[in-house]
Amino acid sequence: MHKKVEFRSLYQRVIWQRPCYNSPYIPVNIKIDSIKLNIEDQLLEQNSAWASRIKENDPDFFKQLSKGQNPNILWIGCSDSRVPPNQIAGLSQGDLFVHRNISNIIVHTDLNCLSVVQFAVEVLEVDHIIICGHYGCGGVKAAMEGRNNGLIDNWLQHIRDVSRHRSQKLEGLTGEEKYRRLCELNVKEQVINMCNTAIVREAWGNEANLTVHGLIYDLETGLLNKLDMAINGPQVLEKTLQTIA
DSSP, X not given: OOOOOOGGGOSEEXXXXXXXXXXXXXXXXXXXXXXXXXXXXXXXXXXXXXXXXXXXXXXXHHHHHTTOOOOSEEEEEEOOTTOOHHHHHTOOTTSEEEEEETTOOOOTTOHHHHHHHHIIIIISOOSEEEEEEETTOHHHHHHHHTOOOGGGHHHHHHHHHHHHHTHHHHTTOOHHHHHHHHHHHHHHHHHHHHHTSHHHHHHHHTTOOOEEEEEEEETTTTEEEEEEXXXXXXXXXXXXXXXXX
């Protein structure tokens, strides 16, 4: 478990800035007297400084952004604070439509997630859905340990189901190797779950140019990694199912 650090106890925060649309994020240090400011004031001060930097580089950035969104990617990732989608993908505001939950799980009865998917596919007409997990996922680890965690165990059971259904892929693995493999298998399983939603199947039936991808992020390197999961229709889905079975 990571030790929780109170926001107000930090004297220095690292704020990520995007100077212009096509440039990478770079860290900017802002010193804040956290004794005098409460959390809301800190956030407002940092927000003001961030917005000012953006406008210095592109005066019309926010005006253009306010006119509407037209992302081409729906990103479904983990809620982990160390995996911010736009930053790790090197993209700007407006480039991703995002949904996040514990361990990037797709559940066919999760109306929250499915509503996001429907809006992305039918209204925004995205061409890509990316399921992105990460090594070191706390949800995957908790599912492996099998302890009693209370309410969240209902959610983690989906990961335990992945472990049971793909047990042959975990045979002979222990420790960190098994942990990392289950993180990967979980992403692959959620890609399959996404492909089996009525929303995606209907889109494919209407000949939509829609591909579902699986990626995994490495916290230790800062790099995204492919999992050879890119499914753009029922036939590719069937072949993929045969491969990972």
